[in-house]
Amino acid sequence: xxxxxxxxxxxxxxxxxxxxxxxxxxxxxKKPVLLKKTKFSLSYTVFSIPNEKMLKSNxxxxxxxxxxxxxIADLLVEMGRMTEKEKEKILDKYED
Numbered sequence: 105x106x107x108x109x110x111x112x113x114x115x116x117x118x119x120x121x122x123x124x125x126x127x128x129x130x131x132x133x134k135k136p137v138l139l140k141k142t143k144f145s146l147s148y149t150v151f152s153i154p155n156e157k158m159l160k161s162n163x164x165x166x167x168x169x170x171x172x173x174x175x176i177a178d179l180l181v182e183m184g185r186m187t188e189k190e191k192e193k194i195l196d197k198y199e200d
Contacts, residue, residue, distance in 0.1 A: 124149055128174055132183055142173045153185070162186045166194050 124146070128139040131152045148170050154160060162180055166172050177191045186194075 139174050139176060139179060163194055172198060
């Protein structure tokens with residue numbers, strides 16, 4: 105029984121670590137959204153986007169490489185924070 109509890113404990117712990125390292129937790133105000141990371145890391149695991157555009161502009165958000173590569177621009181369009189045209193204009197600056 106003790107062995108089973110240990111296995112269960114470590115399995116849950118590994119599962120939590122997998123989720124933390126594999127997803128960005130993006131908060132639009134109080135609403136959380138999961139965004140899959142392009143590679144496992146702890147960079148920008150939790151990121152907050154305030155409702156007011158003045159506090160963080162879309163361009164400032166898209167300057168962050170890990171978030172941009174994970175597709176946060178599509179999420180911003182989906183949430184109505186920017187248009188598809190604005191997205192293309194900003195992303196053109198970062199194309200290789």
